[in-house]
Amino acid sequence: MMQQTINQFIEYLMTQKGRSQNTCESYRHDLESCAALFMANGINRWQDVDQYAVINVIAKMKKEQRASTTINRTISSLRQLFRYLLRTHQVQNNPMDYIDHETVDLRKKPVTLSQEEIEQLLAVPDVKTVSGLRDRALLELMYGTGMLVSELINLKRSQVHFDLHILQLQESPRHQRVVPLGRKAEKWLKDYLNDTAATSSDYVFLNARGYQMTRQGVWKNFKAIVKESGLKKNVTLQTLRHTFIADLLSNGASWQAVQMLLGRETGRESYESYIHFDTQKLVEIYRRCHPRA
Numbered sequence: 259m260m261q262q263t264i265n266q267f268i269e270y271l272m273t274q275k276g277r278s279q280n281t282c283e284s285y286r287h288d289l290e291s292c293a294a295l296f297m298a299n300g301i302n303r304w305q306d307v308d309q310y311a312v313i314n315v316i317a318k319m320k321k322e323q324r325a326s327t328t329i330n331r332t333i334s335s336l337r338q339l340f341r342y343l344l345r346t347h348q349v350q351n352n353p354m355d356y357i358d359h360e361t362v363d364l365r366k367k368p369v370t371l372s373q374e375e376i377e378q379l380l381a382v383p384d385v386k387t388v389s390g391l392r393d394r395a396l397l398e399l400m401y402g403t404g405m406l407v408s409e410l411i412n413l414k415r416s417q418v419h420f421d422l423h424i425l426q427l428q429e430s431p432r433h434q435r436v437v438p439l440g441r442k443a444e445k446w447l448k449d450y451l452n453d454t455a456a457t458s459s460d461y462v463f464l465n466a467r468g469y470q471m472t473r474q475g476v477w478k479n480f481k482a483i484v485k486e487s488g489l490k491k492n493v494t495l496q497t498l499r500h501t502f503i504a505d506l507l508s509n510g511a512s513w514q515a516v517q518m519l520l521g522r523e524t525g526r527e528s529y530e531s532y533i534h535f536d537t538q539k540l541v542e543i544y545r546r547c548h549p550r551a
Contacts (some may be wrong), residue, residue: 259294278435280497280521281430283408305349309356312336316357330359365498368500369491373532373549376401376501379493382483385446388453393441393464393479395450400495402443402550404502404520407495411471413462420448424541427521435521439532439546440551502548507548519544 268286271277277285277347295315301307312333319329336354343349370381380397384390399405405413409427417426423444425437439447447462461470477495484493491497499520506516545551 260297261290263304263348264289264293264339267339273418276474279412280406280408280523285335285338288332289339292332292336303473307353308351309353312353313347326471333359335358344489348401353361368504369493369497370487370501371491371493371497375491376488379483379487382486384448385510387464388450391446391450391453393483395446395462396476396522397483397498398440398443398446400498401502402440402548403437404499406499407473407476411461411463411473414460415462416460418451418462420444429452436518436541437521438452438541438551440544440546440548442550503551506544506547509549511543515543 264286267289271285272279283324284443285547287315292315295318296302296311297309299311299314316329316333331460333354337357340349340352340354349526359414380394380401383393383397385394396410398422399410400407403425405425413425413427417428420439427435427440450464457464457468459468459470463471463476465471465475473548480495487493491493503520507513511519
């Protein structure tokens with residue numbers, strides 16, 4: 259019952275609101291995690307979720323030392339879901355009316371890696387094997403483009419354009435995004451695709467059985483790579499995205515350009531009215547500002 263409602267909500271976001279696949283995947287992940295916690299406590303319908311059930315979820319996330327930003331994202335996902343349920347008359351009360359966002363410590367800087375640490379991480383996969391070549395290409399794309407795991411595992415061969423040095427992502431029926439390919443990422447991606455040219459799948463990144471990689475599979479491999487690298491920092495998949503952002507900004511890219519390269523929806527309307535980057539301009543900024551471009 260709860261999963262069916264989530265599926266309907268995601269369908270509504272994509273077809274009626276034009277939200278990107280990446281945004282919808284984030285909503286789905288947050289809501290499915292919450293639903294699992296609710297059901298573990300005997301709550302099997304969204305109509306039975308009250309503010310105390312939500313508070314219990316937040317308390318569990320705090321106990322697990324989740325970041326305030328992660329907790330706030332979950333709160334926002336629940337808030338959007340219940341607004342949808344109220345509009346469609348599936349619930350009569352909104353428990354999120356009683357829930358406030360967490361205070362975010364803006365002084366806490368995200369973990370980023372130096373160029374030496376990036377090289378240390380990239381050197382781990384054994385590129386003489388197909389899986390090692392795949393992992394090297396994945397790492398190069400994560401750092402070289404700032405793409406999210408959900409975007410990478412859904413990347414298809416037909417979206418890769420080596421002749422134009424870009425990836426063309428279909429974020430939603432209404433919106434496409436062009437992602438510039440740096441020379442390093444392009445080299446390793448090309449090597450991996452050539453090595454797996456005989457596959458019947460259109461998905462780029464495949465597991466050992468030839469199926470599309472999952473988020474869990476990528477995370478499991480990444481943890482093993484980080485451990486073998488010997489890096490002492492708390493390195494997560496998000497660390498490569500943070501480093502992508504930090505390197506572009508430190509090399510002179512504007513925050514607006516970085517937002518466009520990331521395909522961010524948040525705040526897009528606030529600056530599109532006075533600044534516009536066409537695709538060629540974004541590619542030029544990327545080539546100038548990213549260390550591996």
